[in-house]
Amino acid sequence: MELFGIGLTLIVLFVSFGFMVGVLFGFFGMGGSFLVTPALLVMGYPARVAVGSGMAFVFGTAVIATLKHHDLGQVDYKLGGLMIVGTSVGIEVGRIGVFYLEELGLASGVIGVTYVVLLGAIGVFVTRNALKSDGDDDSGGHHDAANDEIDPDAIPDIAKKIQSYRVPPMMTIAGGIQVSLWMVLAVAFATGLLSGFLGVGGGFIRMPAMFYLIGVPVPVAVGTDLFEIVFSGGIGSFLYGMEGGVDLSIVAPLLAGSALGARIGSAATGIVNEGDIKIYFGLMLLGGSVAVAFRQAGDYLGMEVLSTVSFALILLSAFLVSGAVIYSTIKTMRAESKTAATVAD
């Protein structure tokens, strides 16, 4: 049976995968799109369709997340507007890079290797961080962490040094903080380049970059990042759409699943301690990295089975971690309910 040109089985797969990605995005506040583009690449979609559709999915997810965060007043529109300028240029350069590599027949390989390195590096960082803090650390990647106080000692020296460079013109952002316009544009360009090249929102890089390199307070960095992703994702989708890179039959079911999953993931942030699950998130990123590496090896060696293993790994890691979030939420709710009942007695 077919709907909108794709099989029902594929629609169910996309909605389920979108749901799992949504739970992860809603809970961790980042990382969702990182799974989508590799999954589409593994499924055999051409690089421009995988990146373009991944970007359109990021755009839709960011619209939903921004609508939710709008009322929190955590968006600096002036900073966001400037970030959009730098990001747009970066996306265009990244997109040109993808099409150029595609002409050379290298796009899938280079994007795949970049994914393996980036996912692997971030996965190692998150896992090591989680093991070191033994589940007590709430910092990084969590939208609710935006409300936490930041210890100045937690800012690395290199970041303090970069922040101390006051290259004019300076501008004032939310909280009365003075920042260099050039630094804002440089961070925006670099993250835009990554967005255009990999088809990701870039929030997992931009949010810490805004905090560490520009000195934007975390709550403002989170809100502005979401606002910015709406524009960068929208512009990126438009540019890829003009080249036939956006497939609505992929994006629509993914979004239908992720919008529901994101609500559950967001609700879970108020119940479960992120530190308890962070290690699974790090392992999931590592799983994604290994999966893309398997696919690359499969393509290189001409072994179809490695691509199948790769696809199964991506689905399995997303399933396990989103399942861990839901399971921990239910467990915590039941435990709290029992405690409340005991106290009442």
Place this chain on the structure above:
Amino acid sequence: MIDFAALSPAAQAGVLVGAVLVEAIVLYVGYGALEQVAAPPIIKTIKET
């Protein structure tokens, strides 16, 4: 009925982005309404079982 294939590439891209935007807003509102109705009984069931 608009012939999508007859539109210019820019117009086609605009329609695609617009469709994703509309879907996102509809999903936000729709799931929001569903959450209001379905969340309380689901939470009650989880806590009581």
